[in-house]
Amino acid sequence: MEGSNWIEKQAKLYRNLALTGRYQAVIHLEDKEDETFWDYQLQAVKPGRYRYLYFSKSDDGKDTRGCEQCLKFRPYLTARFFICIDSDLRLLRGETGLSAENLIAQTYTYSWENHLCEASHLSERMKQAQPETDFDIQAFLTSFSRIVYQPLLYLIRYGADSHLNQLWNVSKFNACIPLQPKRTDLADNGKEYLKNIQSLFDAATEELTEEPAQTNETLTPENAYLHIQGHQLYKLMLHIGIMLCKGTGIAFRTDILDEGLHTTGYDEIELLQNDLKAVLDN
Incomplete structure (x- = not known):
């Protein structure tokens, strides 16, 4: 099978799943442990059922998780199928394109654990x-x-x-x-x-x-x-x-x-909330 076809095929599947009306959106996370944090943030913006993906198949057909894997779906994201990632140091290094405009939500801190320690x-x-x-x-x-x-x-x-x-x-x-x-x-x-x-x-x-x-x-x-x-x-x-x-x-x-799950009170969490609003309002 062609390399990039794996990503495209899965994206089509997830987008169709999002359109069934059973979920507000289908969301690819970096890992299962991220779900509690992101679900709390999403429910504050638009309450409902979300379907979370913790991994997907990489180009060689192996189950793969993490930020890089999430970012492979960039060309196929929609307001109903998008990704939520940790910012790591990308934000501070000025990496561009990681924005709500591109249907990407991020933590605005190194990872979601930092928010618990605000x-x-x-x-x-x-x-x-x-x-x-x-x-x-x-x-x-x-x-x-x-x-x-x-x-x-x-x-x-x-x-x-x-x-x-x-x-x-x-x-x-x-x-x-x-x-x-x-x-x-x-x-x-x-x-x-x-x-x-x-x-x-x-x-x-x-x-x-x-x-x-x-x-x-x-x-x-x-x-x-x-x-x-x-x-x-x-x-x-x-x-x-x-x-x-x-x-x-x-x-x-x-x-x-x-x-420590909050949705207001300091810049980083408010930026994150604004991005989710922008994505879900698309």
């Missing part, structure tokens, strides 16, 4: 669930965000070039963020822990000779934490939260962290 909402949920906590999540994430901002600009610049990418890449970046601070490191809103990651980043980036990426309006020192790898941020906040809730009977993951 500082103001997470801080609020923590205070409601555990009013006596002495740890200010918002203050912690604000400081954390300022520390990762510059290394992230290097990542945008270095990741765009295969040679430079060996010198500074996502795994080297992540290595500067130990995911299991000790309870004692959390005193004074994580001051010692933050000092530690600052020095790890300083040491790791001081040898980098190329200039970091130009600053852009999407990325600021305040929101940089929303653009680091989502599951790293999630794991870090989960570890911290579990320590803070120890002995309180509060299950941090289910009672606080995973409750």
Whole structure:
């Protein structure tokens, strides 16, 4: 069978399925675990039944998932069959064409996990669930965000070039963020822990000779934490939260962290919502 025919054939099938009237739309996601987040966002725009695809066949007929696979359907998308993807670093690198106009919805953060860790909402949920906590999540994430901002600009610049990418890449970046601070490191809103990651980043980036990426309006020192790898941020906040809730009977993951589904209140989620409205109104 011709290579690209697989994609085209499946697209035809999904588009026809969307037209049966059983679903508001058929949506290709990167993976099954993305469904809870996207369904919540879609229901806020247009309540109804959506059919989610977690994988499809690649050109060689193998079941394939992930962002690249979703993007192969680009030529065939409609308002009833579209894709929802994580932005990763594509947005910050200025990749064009990933827009509602092209029937593509994206997270506007590295991935959907970053949204669960959005500082103001997470801080609020923590205070409601555990009013006596002495740890200010918002203050912690604000400081954390300022520390990762510059290394992230290097990542945008270095990741765009295969040679430079060996010198500074996502795994080297992540290595500067130990995911299991000790309870004692959390005193004074994580001051010692933050000092530690600052020095790890300083040491790791001081040898980098190329200039970091130009600053852009999407990325600021305040929101940089929303653009680091989502599951790293999630794991870090989960570890911290579990320590803070120890002995309180509060299950941090289910009672606080995973409750973080919002549709308003900060730029990234509002941009995402606007895109979904634009796609579904098409």
